[in-house]
Amino acid sequence: MKETGPTAMGRRNMLLGAGALGSGLLLTACTSNSNGDADKANVKAASSASGSTPGKHVTVGFSAPAADHGWIAAITKNAKAQAGQYTDVSFQAAEGTNDVNAQISAVQTLIDKKVDVLVILPFDGKALTSIGAQAMDAGIPVVNLDRVFDNSLAYRTWIGGDNYGMGVNAGQYIVKTLKAKGVSKPVIAEIAGIDNLDLTKQRSQGFKDALAKAGFSVSIRQAAQFTADSGQQVMSNVLQARSKLDAVWNHDDDQGIGVEAAIKQAGRSEFFMVGGAGSRHAMQEIKADSGVLKATVVYPSSMSASAITLARLIGQNKGMGDLVEQEVPSSITLFSATVTKENVDLYLPTSFT
Amino acid sequence: MSDQTTPRPAEDASVLPAQGRSGADVTAKPSLVKEGPDPGATRPGAGRRQQLPRFFPLHQVHSLGLLVVLVLLGVVGTATSGNFLTTDNIVNILTSAAVIGVITVGQTFVIIGGGIDLSVGAIVAVASVWCTTVATQSYGLGGMIFTAVVVGSVVGLLNGVLIAYGKIVAFITTLAMMASARGVAERLSDRQSQVVTVDSFNRIATDKFLGIPLLVYLMAGIVVIGWLLLNRTTFGRHTFAVGGNPEAARLAGIAVRRHTMLLYVLSGVCCGIAAVMLTARTTSGASNLGNLYELDSIAAVIIGGTLLAGGRGSLFGSILGVLVFTTITNIFVLNNLTTDIQEIAKGLIILVAVLLQRTRGARSPA
Numbered sequence: 258m259k260e261t262g263p264t265a266m267g268r269r270n271m272l273l274g275a276g277a278l279g280s281g282l283l284l285t286a287c288t289s290n291s292n293g294d295a296d297k298a299n300v301k302a303a304s305s306a307s308g309s310t311p312g313k314h315v316t317v318g319f320s321a322p323a324a325d326h327g328w329i330a331a332i333t334k335n336a337k338a339q340a341g342q343y344t345d346v347s348f349q350a351a352e353g354t355n356d357v358n359a360q361i362s363a364v365q366t367l368i369d370k371k372v373d374v375l376v377i378l379p380f381d382g383k384a385l386t387s388i389g390a391q392a393m394d395a396g397i398p399v400v401n402l403d404r405v406f407d408n409s410l411a412y413r414t415w416i417g418g419d420n421y422g423m424g425v426n427a428g429q430y431i432v433k434t435l436k437a438k439g440v441s442k443p444v445i446a447e448i449a450g451i452d453n454l455d456l457t458k459q460r461s462q463g464f465k466d467a468l469a470k471a472g473f474s475v476s477i478r479q480a481a482q483f484t485a486d487s488g489q490q491v492m493s494n495v496l497q498a499r500s501k502l503d504a505v506w507n508h509d510d511d512q513g514i515g516v517e518a519a520i521k522q523a524g525r526s527e528f529f530m531v532g533g534a535g536s537r538h539a540m541q542e543i544k545a546d547s548g549v550l551k552a553t554v555v556y557p558s559s560m561s562a563s564a565i566t567l568a569r570l571i572g573q574n575k576g577m578g579d580l581v582e583q584e585v586p587s588s589i590t591l592f593s594a595t596v597t598k599e600n601v602d603l604y605l606p607t608s609f610t
Numbered sequence: 611m612s613d614q615t616t617p618r619p620a621e622d623a624s625v626l627p628a629q630g631r632s633g634a635d636v637t638a639k640p641s642l643v644k645e646g647p648d649p650g651a652t653r654p655g656a657g658r659r660q661q662l663p664r665f666f667p668l669h670q671v672h673s674l675g676l677l678v679v680l681v682l683l684g685v686v687g688t689a690t691s692g693n694f695l696t697t698d699n700i701v702n703i704l705t706s707a708a709v710i711g712v713i714t715v716g717q718t719f720v721i722i723g724g725g726i727d728l729s730v731g732a733i734v735a736v737a738s739v740w741c742t743t744v745a746t747q748s749y750g751l752g753g754m755i756f757t758a759v760v761v762g763s764v765v766g767l768l769n770g771v772l773i774a775y776g777k778i779v780a781f782i783t784t785l786a787m788m789a790s791a792r793g794v795a796e797r798l799s800d801r802q803s804q805v806v807t808v809d810s811f812n813r814i815a816t817d818k819f820l821g822i823p824l825l826v827y828l829m830a831g832i833v834v835i836g837w838l839l840l841n842r843t844t845f846g847r848h849t850f851a852v853g854g855n856p857e858a859a860r861l862a863g864i865a866v867r868r869h870t871m872l873l874y875v876l877s878g879v880c881c882g883i884a885a886v887m888l889t890a891r892t893t894s895g896a897s898n899l900g901n902l903y904e905l906d907s908i909a910a911v912i913i914g915g916t917l918l919a920g921g922r923g924s925l926f927g928s929i930l931g932v933l934v935f936t937t938i939t940n941i942f943v944l945n946n947l948t949t950d951i952q953e954i955a956k957g958l959i960i961l962v963a964v965l966l967q968r969t970r971g972a973r974s975p976a
Contacts, residue, residue: 325898330801452949480949485803485892486899490706494943497699498691511803511896518893522816522823523702538805610802 311345315572317565318367320360321378321402323353326483327511328534331558331609332378332402339562346569357384364388368395374568377412378402378561382455386411398571402564404456409587413571416564416589418556420456423593424463426554427531430595431504432471434529434551443503444476446495448488448516450508452480460508460533481512488515493523502528510536510553517542520549534558535596537608544601552597558609560591672915676930683937691944699940701822707936708825709888710906711929715836716880717907718928722840723873724853724920725780729769729787730881730907734900735795737761737885742804742895751810758889759882765791766878770871788904795897803896806889814890825887832883837925849873854921909956910935913963934959 317340324330333353340348349372351363357380365388367375375392379385382404389399389411399406403417435443447464450457461478468474479495481487488507496502496519507513510532520530532539532553542550567585570576576583596604687694713730720727741747741758749757765787772783806812817824840846851859852869860866881900889895910931916923935956942952 324801325796327802477943477946479943479946482901484898484901485894485896486888486901489892490939491943493702493706494940497693497696497702497940498944498946500693514803514805514894515892518812518815518891521893522891538803 311343312573312575314345314347315374315569316347316349316372317568317572318349318351318364318370318372318375318397319377319565320351320363320367320375321353321561322360322380323355325355327536327609328509328556328558329353329378332561335559336376336561336565339565343569345573346565348565355380357381360385361388364392368392368397372397374398374400374572376400376402376561376564376568379404379406383407398568400564400568400571402561414567414585414587414589416560416567417591418560419590419593420459420556421463422590423533423554423556424460424465425467426463426593426595427460427506427533427552428464428467430531430552430554430597431506432468432473435473435503436471440503443473444499444501445473446499446502446505447475447478448491448495448505448507448512449478449480450483450512457508464506481509481515483509483512485512485515485518488512489519490515492516492519496520496523496525504528505530505549506533507531508533510534510539513539513550517548517550525549531595535604535608537605537610540596540601540605540608543596543598544605546598552595555594555596555604555607557591557607559607563589673924673927673930676914676927676934679934680930680937683934683941687937687941687944690941693944694941697821699944701826703933703936703940704826704829705823705891706940707929707932708823708829709884709891710903710910710936711829711932712832712880712884712887713903714907714910714928714932715832715925716877718911718914718916718923718925719836719840719849720780720873720877721908721911721916721918722853722920722923723849723870724856725773725870725873726784726908726918727769727874727877728781728784728904728908729765729791730877730884731900731903732788732791732795733762733765733878733881734885734888734903735897736765736791736798737882738889738895738899739795739799739804739897740895741885741889742806743799747804747806747808747811750808754808754811754889755886758885759879762878762880762882762885763875764878766875766881767871769878770874773874774867774871792897799895799897801897803894806893806895812890812893814886815893825891828883828887832880833925833929840925845869845872850921852920853923906935907932909960913960915963931963 319333319336321333321336322329324333333350337348337350340346349367349370351360351367354360354363360380361384364375364377364385368391375397377385377389377399379389379401382401383406386407389401389406390408392399393411393413398413399411401412401415401417405415405417406412431445445468447461449461452458457480465475477495477498479491481491488509492507492515502525505516505528507516507530511534513530513532513536516530520526526549528549529551530549532550533556535553535555535557539550539553542548543552567577567589570585575585577585580586594600594604684695693699713734717727717730737758740761741754744757747754769780769784769787772778773780776783814824819827840849848859848864848869851862851864852866856866859869885900888899892899911923911928912918912931913934914924914927914929914931916928938955938959939952942955
């Protein structure tokens with residue numbers, strides 16, 4: 258998610274080859290601070306709905322990008338933990354990768370293993386479309402998670418976040434807050450994520466549209482790389498570019514750690530900030546109300562757990578308990594809730610770390 | 611041994627006219643192995659006198675060119691944004707340059723010594739994760755700094771041993787390390803950003819002295835130490851000699867392997883220090899810190915006039931290279947230009963610098 262370009266891909270390839278060296282490098286790697294998966298995974302025990310009674314055994318294959326970012330790491334963890342909730346589901350995860358070529362191979366392997374249902378979060382939806390279609394042709398239903406395939410023939414069901422809506426909600430919160438403060442010509446900054454991902458474009462478009470309705474616009478927009486490192490670098494320059502800001506929207510909370518650091522280091526506090534994605538750290542900051550961060554728009558990492566549930570239902574030819582429909586719907590768009598001090602306690606449990 | 615040394619002056623002569631450093635160093639070697647009375651004088655005196663003219667040979671002209679570029683950038687920055695020429699912004703540029711500057715010091719040594727270190731970014735990641743995760747921040751400021759620098763040195767040592775004694779090509783060794791060290795960082799951190807809660811540690815990035823952040827002093831100090839080490843010590847002369855012609859250096863009595871190994875340790879130490887700086891700056895340790903820093907530091911070294919093949923180079927030039935890149939980024943953000951244009955500009959600068967190097971290289975044998 259954070260890495261793009263041939264170098265990053267080369268690195269990923271080397272990672273496979275040089276794994277042995279890595280494990281030998283620091284023997285203490287096994288002292289990793291993993292706190293166990295279950296305690297921080299967003300899973301929901303099978304509810305009392307009709308679909309929860311054990312049924313036909315289903316093998317779910319799972320493929321996602323490399324878990325090198327808090328949100329993606331949470332996606333993988335949540336999927337695995339949710340599968341563990343079901344006695345009738347076995348879970349086969351392919352190695353995460355940011356190389357579309359490697360991900361195609363990984364999915365191919367899962368098809369060859371004849372899993373019953375596939376859950377795929379493609380690194381790049383367009384590039385993975387053909388392998389999705391191939392799985393469907395082989396009779397394996399595909400649950401397309403988040404980043405959308407180019408062709409609806411390539412998946413049975415899509416479930417994912419609403420990037421446009423995320424931008425809209427961030428924009429609406431900023432408009433509402435500025436109006437309440439009586440600011441008429443605000444200076445608004447946007448710290449976007451990786452610019453060549455569709456999701457970034459959609460977030461920015463939603464933000465722009467929401468601001469435009471109030472007659473506001475973005476004064477300065479810079480892209481970072483979804484890392485604290487890049488967030489810090491970009492924000493420290495943005496703060497130099499505008500000696501006074503009224504509001505900032507930062508697309509990603511992991512990157513936000515660096516953005517906040519830059520703000521503190523510059524000693525600026527004349528504006529308020531809205532985050533994105535919904536990390537635990539960001540929510541704790543919002544709750545404490547001690548800094549510039551006043552809200553974050555959620556991009557639920559629990560969606561992978563829901564995807565596993567859908568995969569199971571599809572595999573067992575069941576519908577969704579509370580819906581009237583006989584089958585699982587073909588598309589489910591999640592809601593990007595705006596988390597503020599008022600409702601943060603509701604969302605803290607589903608935040609990602 | 612004496613027969614083998616005879617062809618050297620001729621070899622050196624072909625390299626010498628183009629530059630000062632390595633040529634002079636290698637020719638100075640006979641005095642080190644005591645090949646009779648040198649037509650200089652006593653050794654320390656000879657060393658000093660031969661170093662003095664090196665202040666203004668061609669590669670310094672290159673540095674001068676970079677200075678001109680920097681001034682031009684300053685003019686562009688001032689013309690396009692009223693915020694460019696403020697104390698705050700200049701300090702901001704220097705602070706942004708601090709982390710990559712420290713890494714580039716180590717990279718310059720490695721490249722002059724005839725190697726390359728592709729693992730610097732990954733070392734930063736693993737060192738930062740180590741000081742925020744494994745040390746769990748419970749050992750406080752000292753423990754965090756110590757562990758980061760130690761981890762950096764250990765990974766550097768591993769690189770060095772594999773390259774110098776394992777005889778694996780530096781490019782391959784450090785490429786493998788780039789991948790595996792980041793993998794280790796991901797494993798150690800469980801792919802989570804560890805927010806630093808030790809306030810005294812974060813103050814490394816916020817504390818100022820006379821209005822200038824500690825980070826800038828830290829970079830300046832390391833650059834000065836690096837410059838002295840490179841230009842005023844035997845270690846430095848050996849670095850040029852090893853990079854220029856390892857065989858000649860070996861014959862001149864330099865422990866080439868050990869020296870090569872030490873260069874990677876030096877780079878690892880720089881990465882460890884940079885990790886401390888970056889972790890304090892971002893107030894977090896994460897496996898994705900230092901992403902692509904290897905390219906940034908190598909680019910700075912190359913546009914700074916250091917020969918990618920080794921044997922010749924300038925630390926001053928490397929730091930100017932870092933400042934050029936940092937200033938460009940700053941100007942682009944001040945003017946709200948997009949990332950793609952920044953990338954194109956950076957690429958063009960690297961290309962022009964390499965072309966300049968090639969024209970000089972082509973001229974040198976004449």
